[in-house]
Amino acid sequence: MDAVARIERSLHGAVGLADIAGSPPRLAEAMRHAVFPRGGRIRPRLTLAVAAACAEDDPALTDAAGAAIELMHCASLVHDDLPCFDDAATRRGRPSVHVAFGQPLAVLTGDALIVLAFQVLARSGAAQPSRLAALIGVLGRAAGVPSGIVAGQAWECEAEIDLAHYQRAKTGALFAAATVAGAAAAGVFAEAEGWRRLGARLGEAYQVADDILDVAADADAVGKPVGQDAAHGRPSAVARLGLDGAIRHLRRLADEAAESIPDCPGEAALRTLIKQETRRLMPGAVAEAA
């Protein structure tokens, strides 16, 4: 089974928890809307790739780790799209959750997905409690305070924004968690800092590609509104470096990522995969990876 099929299967299994009798049906429907159809699934693919490179011995735990990371990402999209933040009417080419289901259910859908991310880990990790403990810690740090994605989003509510902390938290944290979680799911706790750095670099590359997309693509191609960074006065690599400078920066980050893989049995294969993936982020092919 290829990585994407594994990821979709574990996400369907996770969201299916909400389909049990006695669960409010519209919440279940809204959660499904938030998670499917799939986006790029970049983060969980990274988790699976790192676990494979670390000679994974418990694929179900890897799948749970990937699903947890992706559910947390989907939760953040639902809340970020709310009228009090980006007020985005569309996401992945369809109405955003609050447009389709109303604001109350959008708030609760995000909440339920955050919790579900931890539930998924708890269900698959009970037989491997030490790995579970590490994975819960990794997911919590990536999501919460002081420097997870919620903290990243909260920088937008500060009078003075700390740009480095903002970007590291808002995008980098979940990418860094994706790599560290892949290693931890495979029972590899050494080199966590190296895995974290690799994920953070890939996250930065992805953020720069997203900034480029926001000025260089059209909304139909990416399935969400463009020109949002300028409209909301958000920091952007394009605003800082210009379009050509941002493209050069993206290329450099991709090269650095490929060269910074920690020692592991599948290092060469992972390097090839990372080169392929980061090439897809380059303008021209950038829309595929949204």
Added chain:
Amino acid sequence: MDAVARIERSLHGAVGLADIAGSPPRLAEAMRHAVFPRGGRIRPRLTLAVAAACAEDDPALTDAAGAAIELMHCASLVHDDLPCFDDAATRRGRPSVHVAFGQPLAVLTGDALIVLAFQVLARSGAAQPSRLAALIGVLGRAAGVPSGIVAGQAWECEAEIDLAHYQRAKTGALFAAATVAGAAAAGVFAEAEGWRRLGARLGEAYQVADDILDVAADADAVGKPVGQDAAHGRPSAVARLGLDGAIRHLRRLADEAAESIPDCPGEAALRTLIKQETRRLMPGAVAEAA
């Protein structure tokens, strides 16, 4: 150190995670506002009482479990107070989080507190991975789908409300988790269903007391708006049974709870405590326990 002091200390430690350099300062302030000054801390006191009755051997883990339960409760209050739900301007006698900090930070404060609940467990449970795995599962079930507090709140967004599921999820789930988590923190996994039932009964008693409060108290005394059940057309024990009937029902639930404690070394002391606590829920003294 008494239970309340232990709980406040662990909550201060948890929220202090947001005070580290590089964390957005207004988010940290809003989280503190949501958690302090203290409400009744009924749920974590229950966790500590059950752990003590189960001869706790790792008080730090008990404290983490109690803090996690209370943080999850605080998160739900912040989101339930939002304009798209109850639109409550005050909470515990002070401006609610969205009034004091704006809607964006209120959404993020709830999110951050949900995540923090899991982070607190992960930090204190690393040395006891089997207990940690159980506690993460208990907290996830109490908070998420299919029947945790988020699912409970989501029933308010359904065209047809399933009353039994709504009440069990919205209030009962976190009380049930409070007792089960107390036992699990003490390494007691047997009788989980008995502990769950005890917590659920206490949760129902608390809900009935809250319904009585909503018609029989004044806003200053309880620090939040009253008359909200009728105003929002929410189900209420008073609407269903009348005021006297609700009071009789509350007394019966309290008696049943005191008689349903699972076998444990500290059963007698726990029974005394539960009788004291449920007596405080009775009208007249009801405001103290809000």
